[in-house]
Amino acid sequence: MSVAFTKEDSAATASETLLPDRPISPHPNLVTEAGLKALQQQLRQAQDAYEAAQGIEDVDERRRQGALPLRDGRYFAARVRTAQVVPDPTSAENVAFGSTVTFRRDDGRVQTYRIVGEDEADPKAGMISFVSPVATILMGKAVGDVVTVSGQEIEIVAIK
Incomplete structure (x- = not known):
């Protein structure tokens, strides 16, 4: 196998495994209680998927399979960390968050x-x-x- 062919494979693998971060909104991260639980669940799923990918023997395939859950894990970790739980409104007089x-x-x-x-x-x-x-x-x-x-x-x- 030529060195050039190896570098092409490595470049292709790198482009598949170096995914850009998911954009994070500039707005406050207001969530309902159910919303926080959903974010925590999505974080666990991303972590589990990443851990499962780490069990793949082929290093290139391990990187490919781990790229998306790694990126999602960073996103959901940031969203859980910055979440501001807003309790359900106590009044139905005016429209509010959670109404x-x-x-x-x-x-x-x-x-x-x-x-x-x-x-x-x-x-x-x-x-x-x-x-x-x-x-x-x-x-x-x-x-x-x-x-x-x-x-x-x-x-x-x-x-x-």
Whole structure:
């Protein structure tokens, strides 16, 4: 085997194993209690996957298999370390972090979302980030308030 071929393999392996860090939001890392537990679980999964990869005999394959869990482990460790747990709201008078808000759009659609941390957000599951445009505008509002989001009016019909 030529030295050049070995270097190409090493370069390819290096590019596959030196993954850039996942971007971390500049916003405060607010989370619900469930959100913190989910971050801790994701950190454990990344650590377990990395440990499993370390058992692979071939060094290049070990590096390839360990690259993603190593990167994810760094991300989730930082997110767990900086997490600020926000207790569930004690009042349903105004929209707050952790509130579940139901609103009616001016086209008649009724939607319900819980306002949660960035890592918890999953609009398909009814959870939006507190820094999303809709959540930002809804924060502090009450039932009956009408606000404009992206040129469309929405009316808050319930807060839980």
